[in-house]
Amino acid sequence: MSDNSPAPSLYAAREPIFPKRVYGRFRNLKWFILFVTLGIYYLLPWIRWDRGDALPDQAVLLDLAGRRFYFFWIEIWPHEFYFVAGLLIMAGLGLFLFTSALGRVWCGYTCPQTVWTDLFIAVERWVEGDRNARLRLHRQKKWDLRKARLNLTKWALWLMIALATGGAWVFYFADAPTLARDLVTLNASPVAYTTMAVLTATTFVFGGFAREQICNYACPWPRIQAAMMDEDTLTVAYRPWRGEPRKHAVPEGETQGDCIDCMACVNVCPAGIDIRDGQQLECITCALCIDACDDIMAKIGKPRGLIDYMALTDEAAERAGNPPKPIIKHILRPRTMIYTALWAGVGFALMFALFIRSDLELTVAPVRNPIFVTLSDGSVRNTYDVRLRNKTADQQTIRLSVKGHPSIRLQLEGSPYQSVDVAPDATFLQRVYLVAPSGSEPAEAARTEVRIWVESLGGGDRAYRDTTFNGKARQ
Template identity: 40%
Template sequence: MKGVPATASGRYRRIKTGLACLLLGWFFLVPFLRWDRGPDLPGQAILFDLPGRRLFLFGWEFWPQDLPIAVGLLVGAASLLFYATALAGRVWCGFACPQTVWTDLFFAVDRFCEHRRIPPVLVKIAIALLTGFGFACWFTDAPTLAGRLLGGSAAPGSYGAVLIIGGLTWLLGVYAKQRVCLHMCPWPRFQAALLDRDSQVVTYQAWRGESRGRKRIPLREDLGGEPGGTRGDCIDCTRCVAVCPTLIDIRDGLQMGCIGCGLCVDACDTVMDKIGRPKGLIRFDSETNANAKSWTKTLPRPFAAKPMLFLSVAVLALGAALFAMLTLSPLRADLDPQRNPLFVRLSDGGIRNDFLLHIQARQPGLSTLRLRLAEGEAGLLRLASSGDHIGAETVDVTLDQRELRERLLITRPAGADAKGRSPLHLLVQDARDGRLLGTVETQFWGPES
């Protein structure tokens, strides 16, 4: 079929198929995993809650303030990608890139429908829309989304996600195909800086394959053929070109268009088996070993200087992100001073500051909190909404749907040191057991003299 690579069978084809099934299964099925967080909270294991500006990841809940964790994860993931590229070329592109996975899926549809009375365009439209639906499932309750979409009660964003992502899937997977890898994706332009002569890349062993010729031409004597033979192991069958998703000829050398999928390796090994020649005419190998004309391939060098540099950065970034995730505060508390006026002098000589208190709890079990000042800091606390006009050393507050917004009044009595600006530490405790949940640092303002 025109524009569709021929099928190949072998080790790398099995790896590609198995990995594609895992990735597609992850994309479509993980949003349906359940995670019990208690009442009034989503029961989806992984959910990007855009209206609430939250990310639920199993037992974690992330807020916009946790962006440094996302940065650490992204830096770690990018460093792992650099590490894999330095070791084995564009294996990400060939085996795990979404463009490769979905394009390979559409190629499989073309081959399946070729000799059957099934219009491939209908199957591709269904896959594209299903991809849009799968994407939308990450941002809303997945089990009920299909019913809401069909019933017209889904949010406009859900319909937009299905149509936009479905349209992009159709455009990139059905029409653009390998042009994305050749012309649109910036990653091939970076790989030259990551590779070296010892990186494992798809390599044509020209010393063994040239000169090319039909099988009936005598094989070269140094390859075990007859004296006076002129043909190398390559019989110019072009199977390596026929199975290539980007339609390049690997025999022309390493090229930007090679995505490192290894399908040409499988195709060539199959041909070598048929003509009784050793496998490995095309193989994952280093440039150094190929130039040495060795029959045995080299192994990857995971502890070489360049790969180890990328791995070290990945370990540090991911380790820092994991540590931050494991030590996340169970709540977020902000205490914003109200500046108009900076302070109020009371009739008894005390100095009062007004603050806007905002508390958000990550844990659903937190409902009643206790507020007090740190040891050694004099002051009385009271909520503006309470009927208490005196205040107390501790104040209990109740969260409404894990959140509280209140005016907090803090008064330092007459005789306490309240001149100028001084540090203030508000302790937030669990009212049930007194466990310290967080400390808020701010400034207390008083008269200069």
């Protein structure tokens, strides 16, 4: 090689992909999932849910300022974040389960990148035409009025979708009608505008221009999925033993498989791959190639299924002339049953924790400086900070008491009573004194185990926390 010759490039330039329109059961399923998922995403913040005067009436609200998560009748407090962690664990286990059973079915049908890319491609097809028209427009190097008009129209529609996407996201973190009014009147916080701008830009770029590049290079899941799959995983595959040799026309005396090399499966693929080359990292298992191939098979009088959902174990059976295993046997196997058991176990644990949790809670923090105080009459006093938590929508009167030794009595700082009022859906910090008379066993001992009880006088809920009472022997 000459010293003046340019160094070879290690990276291939991206070839834009223009998927062809396809009809079929899997395309219809993808449309259904697209409308359902986007409908939920865009409309959920606007659903109202009556929780009482003291609480927000938005059905789903991630109130970061108030440190609450609301989901219909469920309210998650900061100390209950294990519910959110549990849901994330369930989501991960669910992803493992579906991948082990059906390959990258999440990527092909419900991944946000797939859903928005599908929508952007539909807009592009509506504005510019189907595959051949879009290819001609792309290959037209000279920009004329028609090309500029089509591109500007397409980009404007993409931008509207992206803006709705970013706007819908911020509505989950504040009251949607109020925030919408503030956004329009330019009275919303800079954080809201910044978040919308970032999400609008990323949706516009990822769905409109990057598309399959996000799946191929930015997403780690294509590289992780191999650990979740085995030879019994159902995934989109080509039957070469039936399709080969593939030819457009067969000279007399030569054999031909069912594949006529029409390229329909390639032309509809949003990743731009040829499924006939075998499993590839870029394949998102969207099954559009199945719809395209089935349509061609019907036109030439061949049975469907040249491209289909199948497992590696089916290949050996079919090559030997035996029928494949039933789908249920591919799905119900030890790996998927273990994932299902783990997923259900986490779900049942969360449901159990949700139903047994009390509407009244407390925390007790002993004041350690000083550990105890000897009063003028010789009695010993310990100080505690008790934080009461009222998780109901009504104000509650909470009575405090102590158990552990009959000589110990409880006093509230600033009140002659043993009860306090706690506002709805709020916490209340109360300083509490435990006093043991002079000469009593708790006053003279090093420590005495005690239990502080709280009880709602209106609702009847009770809760307690164990702590210790420190006496003179601790000196």
